Each structure stands twice: as C-alpha cells, then as structure tokens.
Amino acid sequence: MKNILVVGGAGYIGSHMVKMLLAHGYHVVTLDNLSGGYRDAVLGGDFVFGDLADKTCLNYLFKGYQFDGVMHFASFIQVGESVKLPGKYYQNNFANTLNLLDTMVAHGVKNFIFSSTAAIFGEPHYIPVDEAHPKNPINAYGSSKMMVERALQDYDSAHQLKSVCLRYFNAAGADPEGQLGERHLPETHLIPLVLHAAHGKLPQLTIFGQDYDTPDGTCVRDYVHINDLCQAHLLALQQLLAGGNSAVYNLGNGEGFSIRQVIEIARQITGKSIPIVIGERRGGDPARLVADSRLARQQLGWQPQYAELPTIIQHAWQWELTQ
Numbered sequence: 001m002k003n004i005l006v007v008g009g010a011g012y013i014g015s016h017m018v019k020m021l022l023a024h025g026y027h028v029v030t031l032d033n034l035s036g037g038y039r040d041a042v043l044g045g046d047f048v049f050g051d052l053a054d055k056t057c058l059n060y061l062f063k064g065y066q067f068d069g070v071m072h073f074a075s076f077i078q079v080g081e082s083v084k085l086p087g088k089y090y091q092n093n094f095a096n097t098l099n100l101l102d103t104m105v106a107h108g109v110k111n112f113i114f115s116s117t118a119a120i121f122g123e124p125h126y127i128p129v130d131e132a133h134p135k136n137p138i139n140a141y142g143s144s145k146m147m148v149e150r151a152l153q154d155y156d157s158a159h160q161l162k163s164v165c166l167r168y169f170n171a172a173g174a175d176p177e178g179q180l181g182e183r184h185l186p187e188t189h190l191i192p193l194v195l196h197a198a199h200g201k202l203p204q205l206t207i208f209g210q211d212y213d214t215p216d217g218t219c220v221r222d223y224v225h226i227n228d229l230c231q232a233h234l235l236a237l238q239q240l241l242a243g244g245n246s247a248v249y250n251l252g253n254g255e256g257f258s259i260r261q262v263i264e265i266a267r268q269i270t271g272k273s274i275p276i277v278i279g280e281r282r283g284g285d286p287a288r289l290v291a292d293s294r295l296a297r298q299q300l301g302w303q304p305q306y307a308e309l310p311t312i313i314q315h316a317w318q319w320e321l322t323q
C-alpha cells in the first residue's frame with residue numbers, strides 16, 4: 001500500500017483529496033496546523049497536528065513514516081489579503097514550502113504534487129490560458145506560488161525531486177456525497193458567499209466592481225469542481241509513482257462565467273432571491289481567467305466529470321444546506 005502525506009489535508013481541497021485517496025486504497029497521513037482546516041473534515045488515515053514552519057516536527061514525521069509521495073495543499077489563499085500582507089504569503093506559501101521540500105530531500109522522498117494557481121499568470125495576454133502563457137502575477141499570492149514552481153525546477157535538477165504543479169483556476173463545489181464542502185473562515189470566495197446570501201446568512205452579495213473589460217463588466221472565472229481537481233491529483237500522483245517526469249498543468253473547464261452569471265445560475269438552483277450591491281474593485285483581480293486544459297487531458301488522461309457550472313453550484317448548495 002502506497003503511503004501518501006497530505007499537507008493541508010484538513011482544508012477544503014485537501015479534505016476532498018484525503019477522501020479520494022482512501023477510496024483508492026492509499027494509506028494517508030494528514031499534516032495540518034488547523035489554521036484554516038477542520039479535524040472532522042479528515043475522514044480517515046492518520047492525523048498529525050503540525051506546521052510547516054516547524055522543521056523538527058517535519059523531521060520526526062518523515063522519520064516515522066516512509067512516504068511514497070507528498071501532496072501539498074497548505075497555503076494562504078486570499079488574493080485580496082495577499083496584496084495587503086505580502087510577507088504573510090511569502091513566508092507561509094514559499095519559505096515554509098522550502099522546509100517541506102528540504103525534508104523530503106533529506107529523507108529521500110521524490111514525488112511531490114503541488115497546488116499551484118492561475119494567479120501566477122496575472123492579467124492574461126490571451127484566453128484561454130495554456131501552460132506556455134507568460135507568468136506575471138499581480139498579487140503576492142500568485143507570486144508566492146510562482147516562486148515555488150521555480151524552486152521545484154531547481155530541486156529536480158539538483159535532487160531529482162519530481163513534481164507535478166497543478167494550476168487551479170477557480171476551485172468550487174463540494175463532495176457529491178455531501179460529506180465535505182467549503183468551510184473557510186472568513187469566507188471570501190464567490191460561490192459560497194452567493195449561497196450564504198441565498199441562505200439568508202448574508203444580507204446581500206457585494207460584487208467587487210462592474211467596470212471590467214468583460215461582457216457585463218464583472219470578472220470572469222473558470223470554475224472547476226473540487227472532485228475533478230482531486231481526480232487530476234490522483235492521476236498526477238500515479239504518473240509520478242510510475243516514474244514520470246516533472247510537469248505542470250492548468251486545470252479548468254475552458255469556459256468563463258461572469259459574477260452576474262454565477263449569481264443568476266445560483267438563483268435558479270436555489271430558488272431564492274440573492275440581493276446584490278455593487279462595490280469597489282478588489283485589489284489583485286484580473287478581469288478574466290479561463291483555462292486551456294488540453295495538456296492535462298492529453299498527458300494525464302484527465303476527464304472532468306462535473307464540468308457544468310449548475311452541477312458545481314448544486315453540489316455547493318447541497319453542502320450549504322447542511323451548514
């Protein structure tokens with residue numbers, strides 16, 4: 001049985017990943033400092049409470065388990081906050097990730113799957129965005145992830161540490177079986193906030209700017225189902241465990257939806273009114289981000305199962321109603 005370390009396995013994407021790995025017969029160890037995750041979201045395997053800043057903890061962990069691969073989901077993710085507090089993002093997302101990579105090298109663990117992001121591209125020069133698109137992040141969140149991608153090239157050259165960087169566009173939705181979902185505190189992501197407004201937990205949804213260069217003036221994003229993202233991780237892991245080379249893939253559905261379109265679909269699915277107000281632009285937001293994911297389809301054999309936005313929102317709503 002292969003033994004996989006999931007760093008950040010108590011968080012939104014990590015917890016769905018742990019569930020999928022367990023269902024596929026892997027032994028899973030979750031490392032999480034519970035700064036953004038929940039112990040009860042880890043549905044199985046071993047749980048270790050710890051922080052990537054703590055090299056001693058990492059060393060003990062890697063002494064105690066012989067890992068075949070590491071998946072790293074533990075990072076700060078708020079684009080707006082990263083513009084205001086860049087040091088927080090460089091420290092946790094970049095510097096602490098180096099601690100993890102150095103521990104892997106010290107213990108001879110060679111396979112690494114990294115949660116990267118569309119935010120490394122900044123304002124796209126063309127749409128859809130493929131892997132060759134220039135990287136020019138416009139917020140510290142994106143820069144911190146780009147720096148890890150760059151470091152991984154050097155760790156491969158120097159230490160033969162193989163990695164797959166998966167650049168998510170907008171992760172959304174929830175476990176189709178209803179056991180897991182998005183629980184950020186504070187919540188900043190669009191779809192859960194739209195659903196909070198539909199549920200009456202929020203009086204209204206604020207649209208951050210409607211003067212962007214897009215058809216209705218609101219930002220356009222490519223929403224991808226959390227289970228489809230996890231499926232891509234599983235395929236990437238299998239590729240590395242079979243001796244594959246390092247790679248990077250963009251993960252999205254190739255279709256962009258504006259904030260107003262998201263709200264309209266949510267109104268139809270929930271049957272609720274969703275009051276909106278128009279606010280100022282949020283710092284660090286590109287107007288449009290849409291993925292070209294052909295490479296992941298060709299090389300990993302990735303086939304999203306839940307590509308339709310109404311399905312993604314339906315699963316998120318099913319989760320929201322349990323909260």
Ligand code: UFG
Pocket residue numbers: 077078079117118119168169170171188189190191193205206207208209219220221259282285289
């Ligand atoms: N938005 C609003 N009102 C809100 C919340 C969000 O108008 O209350 C807008 C944002 O300004 C943005 C869009 O909805 O235009 C989507 O915002 P999210 O915060 O849901 O997602 P982001 O596109 O900012 O960021 C997400 C992840 C990042 C990832 C990025 C890549 O948080 O980790 O997608 O596109 F890098």
